[in-house]
Amino acid sequence: MDAHLRAGVAVYNEGEYHGAHDAWEELWLGLETGTDDERLLHGLIQFTAAVFHARNGNWAGAVGLADSGRGYLRGLPGAYRGVNVETARSYLAALETDPERIERARPPALRVDGEALLxxxxxxxxxxxxxxxxxxxxxxxxxxxxxxxxxxxxxxxxxxxxxxxxxxxxxxxxxxx
Known part of the structure; x- marks a missing residue:
């Protein structure tokens, strides 16, 4: 899981918001629904999709994905498997209420063990x-x-x-x- 997690974070941080989910998707689909690992990957997939849709002006899509992404990440520790989950949750909450914020500032970096991987x-x-x-x-x-x-x-x-x-x-x- 670590290689896929790190790869997706780096792909996202390099600006490939759509492609990032591909590093996690196959792994996520094989996990038991509702486990912490499944919720983490599902939430990150929704997070990157929300960012992608906001960057492309699909405000309704971004808002819906931000809401569902927060739901998947809810209840996970602020840093789970080293990922800055709290940052993702906070950004999803802000994106849900103001998806056009993406036009004013870059989305936050995802981090693993404190490092914004590239x-x-x-x-x-x-x-x-x-x-x-x-x-x-x-x-x-x-x-x-x-x-x-x-x-x-x-x-x-x-x-x-x-x-x-x-x-x-x-x-x-x-x-x-």
Whole structure:
């Protein structure tokens, strides 16, 4: 879960509000409904979707997602699994009453263990997840993407870092777009 959690946070913090949920969705769907982990991921998915809709002027969509996102995050500790849940809850409450606030200021950074993760901060397993999210978001061939990730893991296990460098470079290139 940690790699997916960190990847989604970094993707979101890099401004890919729509793509961020893809790092969490498959994992979330496999969790038992109502568990703290399920509520965290569901709430983060709603949070990033609310931000995405607000950024695109879909005020009604942003308000509805802000309301449901707060519901999923309600009752979780202010920092759960290291994520700044209280910041997300507070922003969702503000977004619910004033979705146009997104036009006046950037949404808050998500943090893990106090750090607003970006691509360069990710360990390799999380970087592979983030690269897969971005490749999917921008229409790269899925079979090639999965093959590249598997090859990178094999290379890393063998002590080679060339392909790891290429995965990280892909993330840096996407951040520069």
């Amino acid at each position: 691509y360069d901060d990710l360990p390799f397993d999380a970087a592979v997840v983030a690269a897969g999210v971005l490749a999917s978001e921008y229409g790269y061939d899925e079979s090639r993407r999965e093959g590249a990730a598997a090859f990178a893991r094999e290379n890393l296990a063998a002590g080679e870092t060339t392909f790891e460098t290429l995965v990280l470079e892909f993330l840096r290139d996407q951040a520069g777009q």
